[in-house]
Amino acid sequence: MTVKRIGILTSGGDCAGLNAVIRAVYAHASGHFGWDVIGIHNGTAGLLARPVDASALDDKVLGSDMLRQGGTILGTTNKGNPFAFPQENGGLADRSAEVIEGVRQLGLDALIGIGGDGSIAILRRLAIQGGINLVAIPKTIDNDLGATEMSIGFETAVQTATSALDHLQPTAASHSRVMVLEVMGRDAGHIALSAGIAGGADVILIPEIPYKFATVEAKLAALRKSGRNFALVVVAEAVKTESGEAITAVHGGGAKATHTYGGIGHYIGEELAIRCGAETRVTVLGHVQRGGTPEPKDRVLGSAFGVHAVDLIAAGRFDRMVAWNARQVIDVPIQTAIQGAATVDPHGALVKTARGLGISFGD
Numbered sequence: 176m177t178v179k180r181i182g183i184l185t186s187g188g189d190c191a192g193l194n195a196v197i198r199a200v201y202a203h204a205s206g207h208f209g210w211d212v213i214g215i216h217n218g219t220a221g222l223l224a225r226p227v228d229a230s231a232l233d234d235k236v237l238g239s240d241m242l243r244q245g246g247t248i249l250g251t252t253n254k255g256n257p258f259a260f261p262q263e264n265g266g267l268a269d270r271s272a273e274v275i276e277g278v279r280q281l282g283l284d285a286l287i288g289i290g291g292d293g294s295i296a297i298l299r300r301l302a303i304q305g306g307i308n309l310v311a312i313p314k315t316i317d318n319d320l321g322a323t324e325m326s327i328g329f330e331t332a333v334q335t336a337t338s339a340l341d342h343l344q345p346t347a348a349s350h351s352r353v354m355v356l357e358v359m360g361r362d363a364g365h366i367a368l369s370a371g372i373a374g375g376a377d378v379i380l381i382p383e384i385p386y387k388f389a390t391v392e393a394k395l396a397a398l399r400k401s402g403r404n405f406a407l408v409v410v411a412e413a414v415k416t417e418s419g420e421a422i423t424a425v426h427g428g429g430a431k432a433t434h435t436y437g438g439i440g441h442y443i444g445e446e447l448a449i450r451c452g453a454e455t456r457v458t459v460l461g462h463v464q465r466g467g468t469p470e471p472k473d474r475v476l477g478s479a480f481g482v483h484a485v486d487l488i489a490a491g492r493f494d495r496m497v498a499w500n501a502r503q504v505i506d507v508p509i510q511t512a513i514q515g516a517a518t519v520d521p522h523g524a525l526v527k528t529a530r531g532l533g534i535s536f537g538d
């Protein structure tokens with residue numbers, strides 16, 4: 176198969192490092208192979224638009240400013256699954272054929288899709304249905320994609336959460352307070368665990384390890400007894416109340432309302448204040464974990480993934496996702512990566528590390 180023209184899109188929530196991928200794909204595809212690279216705007220929404228919302232990338236993306244920029248120059252969406260697309264009347268419609276037609280109209284020989292597990296699963300379904308030559312690149316601050324040790328965006332999110340703890344610790348010590356930091360991560364506690372270790376947390380609550388307030392109270396009491404006047408508690412957004420309810424936030428109203436996790440930090444903070452008499456304050460970190468300047472690791476990973484994805488297309492190897500494994504860029508069948516979320520292993524190395532440091536998981 177002769178490749179002349181490829182497309183690239185970013186899908187799902189944005190994160191730091193996406194522009195490094197786009198730059199690397201263009202540099203290698205255009206610079207080395209001489210292909211045209213078409214940037215599709217706003218994920219699959221660009222393929223649904225008529226005319227299709229896309230434009231050819233040019234040498235402007237080679238500038239090193241791209242490496243430093245958070246977000247995605249292509250735009251993205253984490254709504255509007257084309258197989259169940261929300262309608263004005265509140266119903267859902269299958270618009271997958273229109274998306275596939277959009278790819279056909281662009282005359283693409285292959286498509287690079289950068290996404291998390293949900294977006295990559297949708298792109299794969301589209302690829303199978305429409306005979307699209309797809310290569311996927313993993314990105315998500317949640318780091319919950321299988322078959323890769325690292326996804327783009329995770330390192331920067333951990334850095335931001337760690338830096339938040341660096342900011343909270345002195346004020347916690349100055350005011351003799353218990354500071355609760357709520358971080359993102361969807362159903363996985365990876366950000367909370369890594370940032371908690373790096374930022375010197377006393378308690379880390381993650382959805383993978385059920386907690387009891389009695390245990391957290393005992394930890395805080397032990398700290399007080401040892402002469403410590405403050406404590407740092409990190410809680411992942413998907414942690415439930417002690418009785419097992421998820422706490423979610425609603426954005427927008429009516430048929431357009433979307434639900435995300437959010438708010439568990441306030442519940443934990445209030446409960447600790449009531450139960451231990453501690454003066455608590457709560458910080459919900461939110462989307463600052465997604466934006467910002469990409470950490471070097473996300474720039475390096477993004478560059479390596481972009482180059483490898485182009486090489487896969489050149490070799491005619493499709494339905495593959497690039498991945499990071501044991502210091503190498505490898506590639507795996509997409510199906511392997513999306514068949515189950517890679518959440519924190521409660522018996523894994525980092526949980527053992529945290530326990531070894533005396534950090535409590537409240538269990």
Ligand code: F6P
Pocket residue numbers: 188253291315316317359360361412435436465
């Ligand atoms: O998947 C990335 C993520 O940032 C999650 O950690 C979080 O739960 C969710 O997206 C937030 O989504 P939104 O950008 O729609 O608020």
